[in-house]
Amino acid sequence: MRYRDRTQSPTSPSTASSLLDRVKLRDGHAWLRLVHVYGPLVYWWCRRDGLQPDDAADVAQEVFTVLVAKISDFRRDRQEDTFRGWLRTITRNKLRDHFRLAARSVPGQGGSDANRLLAQIPQVLPQTPSHSDIDAAEQYVLDQNVVELVRTSVELPTWQAFWMVGVQGRPVADVADELGMTPAAVYKAKYRVIRRFRQELGNLPD
Known part of the structure; x- marks a missing residue:
């Protein structure tokens, strides 16, 4: 799966209390949802640290391979422990692996030159954000x-009603007339989307 190409939008519900709980229970829909939300972030980290698109997609693939094997190991032993921080650490480690492999594979660049390239890795991948x-x-x-x-x-009309009223601030009556809906249906569509946002944001691991 190439994480910059988001073509799947799994929406099946589950009885588990959070997205991460469902992933740990090997819920396939929850796993696809996690990849859909966090895959582009991992890809963004890789691109931010200098990888070309294909290399970034490959490293992202490796990150999620580790994630699926290690997801049960994630713990919040300290207040500052977060899923995003844990995922960032996995990504950082895979990026280090990538740069080390690249340093070893550069033709004619051995000895002190290769060591200098390896020594640059901590600067390319800082332990904490520099900005x-x-x-x-x-x-x-x-x-x-x-x-x-x-x-x-x-559905598209539901999203359009939400966007026109909730984001663009247009009058409900005008939106209802444009979309061929009743004002009550426009209100219902708006709050349905808001409820979906609350569900998705509430289920995301910290």
Whole structure:
């Protein structure tokens, strides 16, 4: 699966309390939802750290291969432990592997030159973000993925009614007339989408 190509939008419900709980229980729909939301973020991390699109997609694939094998190991032993931080650590490790392999495979670049390239890895992959807006950028990527997930999980008129009223701020009567719906149906569509957003955001692991 190439994580920059989001063509699946799994929406099946589950009785487990959170998305991460369902993934740990090997719920296939929950796993696809996790990949849909977090796959583009992993890909974004890889591109941010200098990988070309194909290499970034390959490393993202490796990250999720590790994730599916290690998901049961994730624990919140400390207050600052988060799923996103854990996923970032896995990605960082896979990026280090990628750069080390690249350093070894560069023709004619051995000895001290290769060592210098390896020594650059900690600078390419800092342990903590070097800019205060990194977390905001990551959250933006996640938010966009959730928007896309919700948009593709409802019918087009429902999304249009929500967008026109809730985002564009247009009068309900005008939207109802344009979409051929009753005002009550427009209100219902708006709150249905809002409820879906709350469900998706509430289910995302911290």
